[in-house]
Amino acid sequence: xxxxxxxxxxxxxxxxxxxxxxxxxxxxxxxxxxxxxxxxxxxxxxxxxxxxxxxxxxxxxxxxxxxxxxxxxxxxxxxxxxxxxxxxxxxxxxxxxxxxxxxxxxxxxxxxxxxxxxxxxxxxxxxxxxxxxxxxxxxxxxxxxxxxxxxxxxxxxxxxxxxxxxxxxxxxxxxxxxxxxxxxxxxxxxxxxxxxxxxxxxxxxxxxxxxxxxxxxxxxxxxxxxxxxxxxxxxxxxxxxxxxxxxxxx
Amino acid sequence: xxxxxxxxxxxxxxxxxxxxxxxxxxxxxxxxxxxxxxxxxxxxxxxxxxxxxxxxxxxxxxxxxxxxxxxxxxxxxxxxxxxxxxxxxxxxxxxxxxxxxxxxxxxxxxxxxxxxxxxxxxxxxxxxxxxxxxxxxxxxxxxxxxxxxxxxxxxxxxxxxxxxxxxxxxxxxxxxxxxxxxxxxxxxxxxxxxxxxxxxxxxxxxxxxxxxxxxxxxxxxxxxxxxxxxxxxxxxxxxxxxxxxxxxxxxxxxxxxxxxxxxxxxxxxxxxxxxxxxxxxxxxxxxxxxxxxxxxxxxxx
Numbered sequence: 096x097x098x099x100x101x102x103x104x105x106x107x108x109x110x111x112x113x114x115x116x117x118x119x120x121x122x123x124x125x126x127x128x129x130x131x132x133x134x135x136x137x138x139x140x141x142x143x144x145x146x147x148x149x150x151x152x153x154x155x156x157x158x159x160x161x162x163x164x165x166x167x168x169x170x171x172x173x174x175x176x177x178x179x180x181x182x183x184x185x186x187x188x189x190x191x192x193x194x195x196x197x198x199x200x201x202x203x204x205x206x207x208x209x210x211x212x213x214x215x216x217x218x219x220x221x222x223x224x225x226x227x228x229x230x231x232x233x234x235x236x237x238x239x240x241x242x243x244x245x246x247x248x249x250x251x252x253x254x255x256x257x258x259x260x261x262x263x264x265x266x267x268x269x270x271x272x273x274x275x276x277x278x279x280x281x282x283x284x285x286x287x288x289x290x291x292x293x294x295x296x297x298x299x300x301x302x303x304x305x306x307x308x309x310x311x312x313x314x315x316x317x318x319x320x321x322x323x324x325x326x327x328x329x330x331x332x333x334x335x336x337x338x339x340x341x342x343x344x345x
Numbered sequence: 346x347x348x349x350x351x352x353x354x355x356x357x358x359x360x361x362x363x364x365x366x367x368x369x370x371x372x373x374x375x376x377x378x379x380x381x382x383x384x385x386x387x388x389x390x391x392x393x394x395x396x397x398x399x400x401x402x403x404x405x406x407x408x409x410x411x412x413x414x415x416x417x418x419x420x421x422x423x424x425x426x427x428x429x430x431x432x433x434x435x436x437x438x439x440x441x442x443x444x445x446x447x448x449x450x451x452x453x454x455x456x457x458x459x460x461x462x463x464x465x466x467x468x469x470x471x472x473x474x475x476x477x478x479x480x481x482x483x484x485x486x487x488x489x490x491x492x493x494x495x496x497x498x499x500x501x502x503x504x505x506x507x508x509x510x511x512x513x514x515x516x517x518x519x520x521x522x523x524x525x526x527x528x529x530x531x532x533x534x535x536x537x538x539x540x541x542x543x544x545x546x547x548x549x550x551x552x553x554x555x556x557x558x559x560x561x562x563x564x565x566x567x568x569x570x571x572x573x574x575x576x577x578x579x580x581x582x583x584x585x586x587x588x589x590x591x592x593x594x595x596x597x598x599x600x601x602x603x604x605x606x607x608x609x610x611x612x613x614x615x616x617x618x619x620x621x622x623x624x625x626x627x628x629x630x631x632x633x634x635x636x637x638x639x640x641x642x643x644x645x646x
Binding site: 147170180181182187189190191192194195204225226228229233243246250 | 357358359360361363364368536537538540541542544545546547551555556
């Protein structure tokens with residue numbers, strides 16, 4: 096469904112050129128949940144931004160249903176692909192009520208039955224009507240992230256890009272949000288591309304994953320590989336070891 | 346028991362209107378705790394009421410005095426509590442009518458300069474690149490003009506009068522707002538909520554107007570309120586130099602100029618309008634400080 100071919104992204108700030116992504120390819124099937132892992136600065140979030148047209152793509156192709164994406168992206172693309180951001184404290188406008196956060200995409204994309212859709216979206220993410228006219232500062236981190244998920248879902252997209260959706264939340268809330276995402280995926284047949292540095296989260300959520308290091312794709316693993324700790328490259332072995340060490344002392 | 350207060354402070358507002366009113370009410374509660382800011386608000390409200398009800402409040406005609414009987418009466422004279430000027434006009438009445446001119450200057454400058462500054466600043470900040478460079482260099486150029494001197498040149502070219510003074514002040518007043526709005530825009534243009542809005546297919550106009558402007562608004566409003574005092578002083582300065590409001594209009598700056606010739610013997614003629622300018626400027630400054638305390642977006646609660 097979503098195919099990335101040899102993607103290259105570089106940021107040019109006049110003096111130095113930073114090659115954030117250097118030739119990454121992967122392929123996401125419909126209904127699949129695909130993970131991208133790597134340490135900070137490995138370019139994993141940049142891949143997601145490049146898919147949305149928010150990072151300067153300098154090479155390679157991004158195909159949706161076999162067709163290259165137009166640049167800039169069309170409104171139709173945004174209806175099919177949505178994104179949930181890492182920090183729920185930064186992804187909601189501080190002066191907008193939840194109601195206006197959710198009604199804005201509907202009015203941009205000219206959806207009908209807005210009231211019902213907003214009510215439905217709030218129920219879907221387990222918030223309910225009582226939250227509709229609150230401001231973000233009246234919500235907790237987990238509740239905010241639910242609103243962000245509702246905002247992504249309200250346009251009824253097929254693909255959702257998840258940029259470390261739980262890393263800013265504490266452990267119990269993390270599980271709640273992950274379960275919510277799991278449920279929504281199975282109910283609606285959504286396709287996920289999920290970025291995380293947390294291997295436990297990825298192995299819980301994703302069938303396949305890509306390991307990235309310094310802008311390069313190191314290797315692709317299946318969930319079974321990850322659980323059996325079958326890694327072909329040194330880097331992945333190191334990464335697995337590091338996460339195991341972390342879990343042992345937890 | 347549900348009171349209006351509970352309804353306003355409800356954690357679970359049931360409509361858009363309730364959420365909005367509740368938010369304003371919280372800001373108001375916050376503002377009320379600051380005594381000095383409240384004093385500033387009272388002064389400004391008093392100025393507005395004085396301007397609206399001038400014909401009913403003023404005891405005498407502000408333009409025509411009795412040259413035979415009431416010339417240069419000292420303050421606290423029966424019926425002329427602030428004294429009279431050299432043409433026998435009641436100073437209190439002139440001050441009350443003068444508040445209309447002062448308020449008009451302040452309101453018009455705010456209405457002209459604020460939107461221009463916001464528009465230029467947010468556009469420059471949001472688009473960046475050459476748009477930013479061009480707009481901000483223009484801003485820098487205008488910022489380099491000395492306010493009073495440009496106003497003087499402008500009024501000299503177009504002829505003296507309060508309208509031209511307002512235009513001249515507005516032209517020099519907007520650049521600080523543009524800079525402020527641009528700085529605010531730069532801090533929010535790369536935030537996730539703007540990215541999320543872009544991902545919904547929002548146009549640049551929509552993002553600037555609905556997402557960036559509301560966040561710049563509070564700091565600009567604070568700045569405008571604090572600048573009010575300066576604007577009043579500039580208008581009074583032009584009036585004093587004879588380039589603003591023209592006689593017999595009871596403009597405060599012009600009134601000071603009128604009393605200057607006999608300052609030593611009849612001090613009140615110049616001192617009373619001076620007091621009025623002082624009090625109103627102080628009121629706007631106190632109000633601005635108070636607004637900064639409650640509206641500053643960086644002071645997260």
